[in-house]
Amino acid sequence: MPRSLSKAEVSDFRDRLCDAAATIFAERGREGFTLRELANALGVSAMTPYRYFHDKDEILAAVRTRAFNAFAKALEQAFGAPGTALEKGSAAARAYFRFALDDPTSYKLMFDLSQDDERYPELKSAAVRSRATLTQHIYPLVKAGLVAGDPELIGHAFWAFMHGAVMLRLAGKLDCDFDALVEQGMVAMTRGFGPDGVRRGHSPA
Numbered sequence: 716m717p718r719s720l721s722k723a724e725v726s727d728f729r730d731r732l733c734d735a736a737a738t739i740f741a742e743r744g745r746e747g748f749t750l751r752e753l754a755n756a757l758g759v760s761a762m763t764p765y766r767y768f769h770d771k772d773e774i775l776a777a778v779r780t781r782a783f784n785a786f787a788k789a790l791e792q793a794f795g796a797p798g799t800a801l802e803k804g805s806a807a808a809r810a811y812f813r814f815a816l817d818d819p820t821s822y823k824l825m826f827d828l829s830q831d832d833e834r835y836p837e838l839k840s841a842a843v844r845s846r847a848t849l850t851q852h853i854y855p856l857v858k859a860g861l862v863a864g865d866p867e868l869i870g871h872a873f874w875a876f877m878h879g880a881v882m883l884r885l886a887g888k889l890d891c892d893f894d895a896l897v898e899q900g901m902v903a904m905t906r907g908f909g910p911d912g913v914r915r916g917h918s919p920a
Contacts, residue, residue, distance in 0.1 A: 782821035783841035790848035800855035
């Protein structure tokens, strides 16, 4: 009979399991992932993962939950630092790019896959928290008069640009300097959503 594990030991093993699972998911995809392969990567018996998770979808949900929360924490901390509305927004954007490029495996698992949120409430909560960070920095910009319009819509427009830039970079499809692209794109979008652009009837699209 397996010995009882302490809460710390359980937490540590779940973290190691999620680390290994994230790597395998990234390499093999959802269909290529097996619990036997995961057990081999961890050096444990084939049945050990079942002591912690019901199936591979539950493992995927745990991996994605952890990623969403880490992503949200990074953006929340950046946005929470002292500064003007523009400085806080810029800090959040830098945190977004840094997370995506430093941990592309987690980033792709977050946004490239979908699961039944109702089946995994912790995943749903983490995803909601994460998405809130994508628009929270727009509200101070609107209040400061730097941009005009619906903060949620503007935030999603910025997100679409940032996500597209990241995915092109990760796929090796960019034929220009990534940092220059980001800088020019963010400046252009900020100006496009500025009060003068809105009054002139310019479309951000």
